[in-house]
Amino acid sequence: MAEIKVNLLEVDLTTERSQVVDVTDDVKTYLGGCGLGNKLIWDLVPQGTDPLSPGNILHIGVGPITGLIGTKVSCSFLSPLTGWAGEASISGCIGDELMRANYNAGILVRGRARKPVYLFVYNDRVEIRDASDLWGQYLLKTENTLRKRLYEETGQEFGALCIGPGGENLVRFANATSENVHSASNGGIGAVFGSKNLKAIMVKGTRTLPYADHNKVWQLKKTYAMHPATMVQKLSEWGRYGANDGMRALLNYGGDSFKNGHSSWDPVADKSDGYIHELSYRVWTHGCPGCASPCFQPFFKNTPHGAFSGELRHGNTCGLCGNAMMGFDEVEEINSLLEELGVDAENVQGLMAWAMDLYENGIITRADLGGIDLKWGDRDATLELLKKIVYKEGRAPAALAEGWRHAIDVFGPRSKWYAWYSSANQAIARYEPRSKQHGMGLSHGTGHGGGNGLFDAATMCLFAAFPVFEIWGPPQEVARTFIAAAAGWELSFEQINDITQRINYFSRCISLREGFHPEKHSFLPQRAFEESVTNKYGTTSVWTREEWEEARKNYYVQVLKLTERGLPPRGELQRLGLDFVIPVLEPMGVLG
Amino acid sequence: MTQEIVKYACPYCDQPLETRAALKTHLETAHPAVPVWGREVYPPPKREAFIDADVMKCTGCGLCAEACSMQHFGVINKDFARIYVRNFLLPLPKAIVVTCCQCQAEERPCEKACPITPPAIHFDEKTLHMVIDRDRCSGCLLCQEACGTEAIRFNPDASDKPLVCDLCDTGNTGERNPRCVRICPTTALYYHNRAERIRPLRDSSRKSADEKAVMVARRLYPLTRESIAYPPWRP
Numbered sequence: 001m002a003e004i005k006v007n008l009l010e011v012d013l014t015t016e017r018s019q020v021v022d023v024t025d026d027v028k029t030y031l032g033g034c035g036l037g038n039k040l041i042w043d044l045v046p047q048g049t050d051p052l053s054p055g056n057i058l059h060i061g062v063g064p065i066t067g068l069i070g071t072k073v074s075c076s077f078l079s080p081l082t083g084w085a086g087e088a089s090i091s092g093c094i095g096d097e098l099m100r101a102n103y104n105a106g107i108l109v110r111g112r113a114r115k116p117v118y119l120f121v122y123n124d125r126v127e128i129r130d131a132s133d134l135w136g137q138y139l140l141k142t143e144n145t146l147r148k149r150l151y152e153e154t155g156q157e158f159g160a161l162c163i164g165p166g167g168e169n170l171v172r173f174a175n176a177t178s179e180n181v182h183s184a185s186n187g188g189i190g191a192v193f194g195s196k197n198l199k200a201i202m203v204k205g206t207r208t209l210p211y212a213d214h215n216k217v218w219q220l221k222k223t224y225a226m227h228p229a230t231m232v233q234k235l236s237e238w239g240r241y242g243a244n245d246g247m248r249a250l251l252n253y254g255g256d257s258f259k260n261g262h263s264s265w266d267p268v269a270d271k272s273d274g275y276i277h278e279l280s281y282r283v284w285t286h287g288c289p290g291c292a293s294p295c296f297q298p299f300f301k302n303t304p305h306g307a308f309s310g311e312l313r314h315g316n317t318c319g320l321c322g323n324a325m326m327g328f329d330e331v332e333e334i335n336s337l338l339e340e341l342g343v344d345a346e347n348v349q350g351l352m353a354w355a356m357d358l359y360e361n362g363i364i365t366r367a368d369l370g371g372i373d374l375k376w377g378d379r380d381a382t383l384e385l386l387k388k389i390v391y392k393e394g395r396a397p398a399a400l401a402e403g404w405r406h407a408i409d410v411f412g413p414r415s416k417w418y419a420w421y422s423s424a425n426q427a428i429a430r431y432e433p434r435s436k437q438h439g440m441g442l443s444h445g446t447g448h449g450g451g452n453g454l455f456d457a458a459t460m461c462l463f464a465a466f467p468v469f470e471i472w473g474p475p476q477e478v479a480r481t482f483i484a485a486a487a488g489w490e491l492s493f494e495q496i497n498d499i500t501q502r503i504n505y506f507s508r509c510i511s512l513r514e515g516f517h518p519e520k521h522s523f524l525p526q527r528a529f530e531e532s533v534t535n536k537y538g539t540t541s542v543w544t545r546e547e548w549e550e551a552r553k554n555y556y557v558q559v560l561k562l563t564e565r566g567l568p569p570r571g572e573l574q575r576l577g578l579d580f581v582i583p584v585l586e587p588m589g590v591l592g
Numbered sequence: 593m594t595q596e597i598v599k600y601a602c603p604y605c606d607q608p609l610e611t612r613a614a615l616k617t618h619l620e621t622a623h624p625a626v627p628v629w630g631r632e633v634y635p636p637p638k639r640e641a642f643i644d645a646d647v648m649k650c651t652g653c654g655l656c657a658e659a660c661s662m663q664h665f666g667v668i669n670k671d672f673a674r675i676y677v678r679n680f681l682l683p684l685p686k687a688i689v690v691t692c693c694q695c696q697a698e699e700r701p702c703e704k705a706c707p708i709t710p711p712a713i714h715f716d717e718k719t720l721h722m723v724i725d726r727d728r729c730s731g732c733l734l735c736q737e738a739c740g741t742e743a744i745r746f747n748p749d750a751s752d753k754p755l756v757c758d759l760c761d762t763g764n765t766g767e768r769n770p771r772c773v774r775i776c777p778t779t780a781l782y783y784h785n786r787a788e789r790i791r792p793l794r795d796s797s798r799k800s801a802d803e804k805a806v807m808v809a810r811r812l813y814p815l816t817r818e819s820i821a822y823p824p825w826r827p
Contacts, residue, residue: 092668093679096654100670140683147681157679178683206747208669219660225655234777283811285778286685294651298684300812309684309812474822494654574612 002212004064005489006032009103010330011119011126014054014111018126023105028489029577032063032105032507033393033459034087034451037076038506039245041085041106047513047584051080051188051194052170054112060161060201060248061106061336062098064487067077067209067480068221070461070466071095071288073106073161075450079187081172081194081347081403082425084511086187087451090161092178094203097159101205109196118146118200121155123207131199133530138340139164139177146202147215158202164342165391167194172403173347175341181296182287187343187449188403194323194484206530210486220485224290229467238295238463239285242272243287250314251322254435254535257428258322259376260353261525264432264541265535271327272318282330291464299334306338316344320429323420323518324351337383341390350427351407357418363411370394416526423522424449433528434541441543442555445524446566448516450507454479454500477501486504501561502576505568510579512590516558518566524548563592601787606638608787631783632768636769637785640720641695643675643757643770645699647804649780652677652687656772656781663760663771665750672750674743674757675772678801682809689780691772692743692757693797694784702756705738712743717791719766721759742800 006027006432011018024038030039037059038570046180048057059076066072073095098106101123109119113128120127122287122389133541135143142162150158159178167190177183193199211217224230235247250256251272254264281301287294301308310330312318312335313437338345347518358364359374367372370388374381388397399410404421421429422444433441455462458479465478472478483489491499526542532542556562563569569592574581585591600609604623609615629715657673675691675800694715695701702722703711715722736744737752749814759768773783799807 121716132674140681144681144683179679180683185797206671207749208672209666211668214662214667218658218668221658222775225653225775230777239778281690283684284648284686285651286687289652289654291651291653292655294778295686307812311684373814459705545720 004104004212005201005487006064006105007103008036008108008128009121010108010110011128012111013109013113013117013128013198016128020103027063027105029499032066032455033072033074033089034076034504035086035457035499036063036509037061037451038503038510039086041076041078042506042581044110050055051078051079051083051086052191054110054196055197055527056192058109058189058192058196058198059106059457060094060098060109060498062104062229062247063457064104064477065482066095066104066459066470067099067290068217068482068486069224070291070464072459072461073098073184074451074456074459075176075189077185077187077189077192078514079449080191080309081188082516083450084424084448084510084516086189087449087456087506087507088166088175088184088186088189089456089459090176090182090184091288092180092182093159093289094161094201094214095159097205098205099205099209100207101203102206102207102210104210107201107203108196109326112195112198116197116199118202120150121156121201121203122156122207124233130224134199135168136165139342140180140340142200143178145182147199150202151342154204154322156204156206156421158204160200160202162200162342163190163193164339164340166190166255166343169390169392170194170399171343171390171392172406173344175342175344176469177270177342180339181298181307183339183344185346187424188344190342194309200494211486213485215298216485220482220557221290223471224414226230227467227471229470230292233467234293240292240297241297242285242297242311243280243463244277244297244318245314247314247318248271249275252536253437254533254539254541255428255440256322256431257432259325259422260323260357260418261428261432261527262357262531262533264435266322266325266535268325268327269322269536271329272321272331273328274314274318276473277312277328277332288461290463292468293464295463299332306333308333309336310339320349322358323429324349324382325353326379326382330377330379333379334382334386337386341386343390346429347427348386348389349401351389351404352382352427354399354419355385355396355445358411358415361414361418363418364396368396370397383592384567400430414484418527420525420527422524423447428525432533433524434533434543435535436541441524441528441548443549444517444552446522446552446555446560448508448511449522450511452504452507454496454503457500457503458483498576500506501572502578504560505573505576505578508562508568508582509573509585512585512588513581522552522566565592567592600679601785606785606787628816631774635785640644640694640696640786641759641768641775642784642786642797643759644693644782644784645650645689645691646690646780650677650687650689651776651778651780652679654683655775655777656689659775661769664762665756666798667722669750671746671747672755674745674755675779676727680805680809682805682812686808687797688801688804688808690741690743690801691781692722692739694757694759694786695798701738701740702744704826705734707732707734712730716764719761720766721768722756723758723764724753740800741798799821
């Protein structure tokens with residue numbers, strides 16, 4: 001069968017040059033998305049590079065099967081939030097347009113532009129265009145203006161990935177968003193955009209999709225779109241509540257933190273109901289290109305104090321409302337401003353909840369906060385603080401904008417006990433780590449924020465994938481089937497497993513190279529061992545140190561296939577063809 | 593009018609029926625429904641028929657356009673399709689699907705705009721859908737300009753002649769079976785017999801995507817935030 005060629009568009013903002021690179025061999029080894037991204041970071045970013053310097057790269061990654069199981073884009077870069085490997089994924093039109101422009105390995109952005117620019121990609125036309133007039137604009141205005149301008153110029157609707165003031169001001173957890181409802185949030189990708197003076201990436205493609213066998217791909221797509229499992233998911237679950245579908249169970253069974261992690265259930269949870277939200281404010285359902293079980297439920301809310309619109313994702317926005325003691329009523333409105341300013345909802349809400357806690361306990365004062373009386377769940381105070389964080393006004397907001405580690409240094413050692421964050425300098429805004437039946441404590445306490453896993457590498461969407469599992473089986477089998485049709489590569493189940501393992505090791509190796517060490521940086525906050533929480537039905541949970549160490553060791557060995565210390569084993573690295581990392585990591589003493 | 597108006601008609605066999613109750617009885621006795629999860633599969637209607645779109649149900653997956661390009665060109669390319677989806681930010685994302693509605697004879701601006709006599713783009717009375725006579729069409733694209741729905745598309749990579757919806761009857765043999773309607777996962781597309789509609793065709797079917805976006809966006813207004821720029825897209 002014919003095999004496809006995989007093209008990567010490489011753009012250097014410093015020299016204003018672009019070229020198309022054939023990366024077929026790399027994609028066969030690492031898959032696209034974050035897999036190829038990890039390889040690019042390792043090869044192109046020298047050890048010890050400042051994430052906000054021109055030496056960092058930004059890989060907007062797609063892969064051979066992007067658009068077949070949801071449309072995901074997995075962006076890789078060196079994270080300004082952690083300093084280690086960073087990955088942020090986003091759904092929406094941008095991935096589809098990249099594929100249709102036949103850049104099926106994505107775009108690699110290097111260097112730094114001298115003045116604010118946006119990147120214009122229309123099939124073969126790649127231009128770096130001036131965006132001085134858009135610098136400082138809110139996100140919606142930016143995207144609207146650019147889309148309108150390019151529609152008038154080319155008659156085409158462009159896919160967009162833009163940053164707002166958060167990214168421009170190099171807030172460490174700034175995000176990049178698309179279409180007002182999609183956002184790439186993790187790791188501070190917006191700050192990387194901002195450090196490159198890159199306001200937006202606009203992509204449009206009109207070519208035939210680069211598939212090896214269109215008939216085979218179409219049979220798979222048709223099977224997925226018309227299958228009963230897809231119909232059930234669309235009609236009863238994602239199609240009605242979107243990602244809020246599981247909220248009620250999560251909140252009631254202690255799956256979410258409340259009051260900055262001081263409890264795992266609170267009556268305010270009853271104000272956070274996806275069902276109420278859907279009935280009151282949902283306007284229609286929107287999905288990504290190619291997805292037959294669309295899950296975006298945009299809302300619109302007109303109130304005497306303003307009109308609010310957006311989309312609430314279960315993880316990013318709803319899961320965190322409890323932390324700052326808010327119901328959906330407040331979160332809908334704060335979410336609207338978040339989407340305009342362009343910062344990661346999860347981290348900023350976690351930080352603001354922490355600030356509320358510190359303010360209540362007298363560790364930071366009203367003067368530190370620039371005169372804000374920051375009470376639990378106060379909508380107006382939160383909105384005010386949010387603006388101050390993004391524009392770095394005042395002592396406390398400016399410290400918060402630099403992320404947890406920096407803010408703890410500024411606020412002093414007493415503040416650390418209240419800090420509800422974990423390994424990857426990331427707020428624990430969703431998924432209570434003490435609640436063991438949800439198993440998220442291990443994920444919080446062992447991660448490093450880098451791109452790993454089959455889903456991010458193959459750019460499959462987990463939300464779209466549930467019916468796909470029912471039709472084709474486990475994820476490896478799904479990836480195998482779709483890659484065979486779309487790329488013409490016959491991979492075995494074991495080969496997919498090896499690729500996944502290779503990606504997981506690789507991202508950890510990048511983080512280790514940049515100074516991450518599991519014994520130093522993988523932790524749960526102290527409170528997870530000292531303060532027990534009780535869910536709505538009276539189940540109390542807390543970790544003991546021994547229990548945690550045991551669970552963490554097992555997780556490292558059995559799930560992540562690392563040594564007990566959380567380091568990649570040398571033999572496995574050699575087996576998977578990653579022996580080139582050994583000379584770099586050997587002197588640092590971080591190999592198992 | 594070129595067609596009779598029937599109050600009720602059986603979707604399976606086009607038998608005209610006087611009352612709703614009679615239709616129900618007819619359906620239960622003559623055609624026990626074949627339920628497929630979330631959708632009913634009807635046999636294609638027999639007389640003049642058209643593809644109708646429920647804009648509010650459309651989620652923008654674009655599978656209709658991909659089905660169209662697969663059927664006509666054997667490749668997946670949404671730009672080769674006769675049906676397509678436009679994405680608006682109102683400011684919430686809204687997809688609006690655009691398709692030819694096989695206008696009745698009184699309308700059909702494309703046919704009237706064709707400079708060739710008889711028109712190269714015309715409604716084939718035998719096969720009951722629009723066709724473009726490839727031998728006579730000069731590719732002047734006046735039909736594309738005339739169509740208020742913007743349903744006629746042109747892509748030089750696909751064909752040097754404009755593309756118009758032929759209800760998937762590629763060989764012009766009368767076997768109409770629009771694949772977009774079959775694939776649509778949210779059942780936003782309907783394949784109607786024109787006679788089963790009480791009116792021949794709603795004028796709303798002939799609105800352009802921009803006009804539809806303006807109408808959809810009304811439910812979101814007034815928006816107070818300064819950043820809201822559309823609609824309309826075009827000044």
